[in-house]
Amino acid sequence: MSAAVTLGLLFFLSARLNKQVAESCSCFPGHPQQMFCMSDIVMRAEVTGEKIIQSDDNTPGMGKIQYEIQVIKVFKGFDRIKEIQHVYTNEMSSMCGTRLGRGQYLLSGSNTPDGIFVTLCNNLALWDRLSLIQKNNIENTYLMGCNCTVIKYVIYLF
Template identity: 40%
Template sequence: MKPCMLLALLLFSLVCLMYQASDACSCAMSHPQDAYCHSDIVIRAKVVGKKLLDDGPFGTLRYTVKQMKMYKGFDKIQHVQYVYTDESESMCGVKLDINKYQYLITGRVHDGKLYTGLCNFNERWERLSLAQKKGINHRYQLGCNCRIKPCYSLPCFVTSKNECLWTDMLSHFGFPGYQSRNYACVQQKEGYCSWYRGMSARDKLNINTTDP
């Protein structure tokens, strides 16, 4: 190999390592409903294996999963066997435990493969609230035409009838807050969207777009 080519390769490797070390993954917080609505695939699965693929400058992790249930994405992939993510957490790669837990996994499909990352919603199934599980099963899809509007500092207002004001960042220092764990933003009559909680018959509550 010519010295100039070797030098160029070394410089490229150094730049990649510096980028990996200095550039951390950064994601805006999102309500689980947004994660559901903006994902191609939503499944519950157990990770049973993993393999590091020599793909790209930092590699790609391929998780082998045992799919328990698919909630969204039947038109994209009939059955998920593999989930792909970046090997490096600085590139938003996800670390999942093998043969320990069932996970809710969300992601996007590219070239027939399911990709996920830290900016997607991936959580151990037992850590989800009852309302979140119900949302994933049915309620979240009722609100995919709604917009969940984050409120980072007061005052905050909705600006259209299809918005629900999300205030977890004010009272709970971000996700997971009370609204994230207990409410879905669903479309009501005449296109209006509002927070909905349907835990049980006595807890059923329809409230306006600015509460809770």
């Protein structure tokens, strides 16, 4: 009887874990140029503050984070972006939300009806941690190559 209960419990926990994994955030890794090109907006911005906006039904953790920003430079996007003062993300990392501290960031994201939205799947990085080559590519090269597709190949040698 004890083995049957243990087996049933293991099955239940396994099914529960699989459900949790299925509900988590997952992103397909991409080349930085491809991520640049797939984004609606790419900018260098200073994050100066944050505020939690509760969901309509006040479910804990299901709200959004509103980051207050000052746009420094726009690399891709529409002209009015310098007027944008906020970007948004989901509150929970399992919903691909991201936490940003104060500082200057490379921010890329989507233009949604609710505003500029950034996620863990976008190209987000502290500006000072980017190499000079990365900064040069972002500022000068990537936009010109958006009509190309960058594919990573892995070669296995046996």
